[in-house]
Amino acid sequence: MIKFDKVVKRFGDLTVLNKLDFEVQRGEKVSIIGPSGSGKSTVLRILMTLEGIDGGVVTVDGEPLWHEKAPDGTLKPASETHLRKMRTQLGMVFQQFNLFPHMTVLRNITEAPVKVLGLSKKEARQRAEELLELVGLADQAQKYPGQLSGGQKQRVGIARALAMRPNILLFDEPTSALDPELVGEVLNVIRKLADEHDLTMLLVTHEMRFAKEISDRVCFFDRGRIREEGTPEELFTDPNEDRTREFLAAVLDEAPGTTG
Numbered sequence: 212m213i214k215f216d217k218v219v220k221r222f223g224d225l226t227v228l229n230k231l232d233f234e235v236q237r238g239e240k241v242s243i244i245g246p247s248g249s250g251k252s253t254v255l256r257i258l259m260t261l262e263g264i265d266g267g268v269v270t271v272d273g274e275p276l277w278h279e280k281a282p283d284g285t286l287k288p289a290s291e292t293h294l295r296k297m298r299t300q301l302g303m304v305f306q307q308f309n310l311f312p313h314m315t316v317l318r319n320i321t322e323a324p325v326k327v328l329g330l331s332k333k334e335a336r337q338r339a340e341e342l343l344e345l346v347g348l349a350d351q352a353q354k355y356p357g358q359l360s361g362g363q364k365q366r367v368g369i370a371r372a373l374a375m376r377p378n379i380l381l382f383d384e385p386t387s388a389l390d391p392e393l394v395g396e397v398l399n400v401i402r403k404l405a406d407e408h409d410l411t412m413l414l415v416t417h418e419m420r421f422a423k424e425i426s427d428r429v430c431f432f433d434r435g436r437i438r439e440e441g442t443p444e445e446l447f448t449d450p451n452e453d454r455t456r457e458f459l460a461a462v463l464d465e466a467p468g469t470t471g
């Protein structure tokens with residue numbers, strides 16, 4: 212469903228992704244863990260077409276994301292039309308929620324389906340109401356984001372991403388801006404999605420216990436490459452690489468209550 216083939220990403224002199232090879236199968240739930248600055252969020256931002264690439268090819272559901280096939284079969288840089296089309300396959304849940312503060316919860320969720328997918332207001336509203344039910348916020352539709360707790364805002368963020376019916380859902384540290392007592396309610400919603408839907412999910416997280424619980428596979432990122440990957444049992448219980456072991460020891464030591 213997702214393939215990074217020798218992908219290079221630079222910011223000025225800094226090479227953030229260094230010929231990254233990475234794949235996610237359809238329906239797979241994959242977590243990315245790793246030290247700060249290792250390029251985890253950049254992978255999601257590239258998929259969301261928020262950042263371009265400097266080398267290699269990214270493929271989503273068999274089609275190049277940042278390229279288009281020319282008539283002679285070669286790849287040329289993607290047009291805005293191609294990017295817009297590809298973008299509809301992906302939804303993203305952001306660390307800082309990114310809700311529109313001047314719109315009600317309902318409008319936050321209906322806006323893109325109406326504007327981008329061309330749904331009627333009625334259809335979009337019906338879809339939004341179902342999703343608010345799913346995330347446990349059916350009674351908050353007319354509130355503004357400023358009237359909600361962080362956990363509620365993030366659940367709206369999840370409903371908003373799902374309203375576009377993406378095939379792939381990306382989570383960028385969805386609980387790291389939340390007070391500890393609000394983390395659980397957001398993780399419960401993500402857990403429910405993982406259990407009940409065949410969405411492909413890619414999650415960047417510092418919640419080690421959660422990554423262990425919901426992932427089919429965990430990838431340890433270090434300096435723009437996958438240093439080690441495996442099932443949660445393999446990676447958390449018996450990592451092969453010293454670097455993985457050091458990282459896990461440090462994070463598990465730092466916050467045993469949330470990461471253990």
Ligand SMILES: Nc1ncnc2c1ncn2[C@@H]1O[C@H](COP(=O)(O)OP(=O)(O)OP(=O)(O)O)[C@@H](O)[C@H]1O
Pocket residue numbers: 222225227245246247248249250251252253254
């Ligand atoms: N727009 C940008 N301009 C310049 N440098 C950037 C930009 N975005 C990210 N970087 C740098 O790229 C590197 C990787 O960033 P990225 O956000 O992908 O890391 P990360 O692994 O998600 O880290 P964290 O866990 O702290 O969020 C960092 O050194 C960051 O400072």
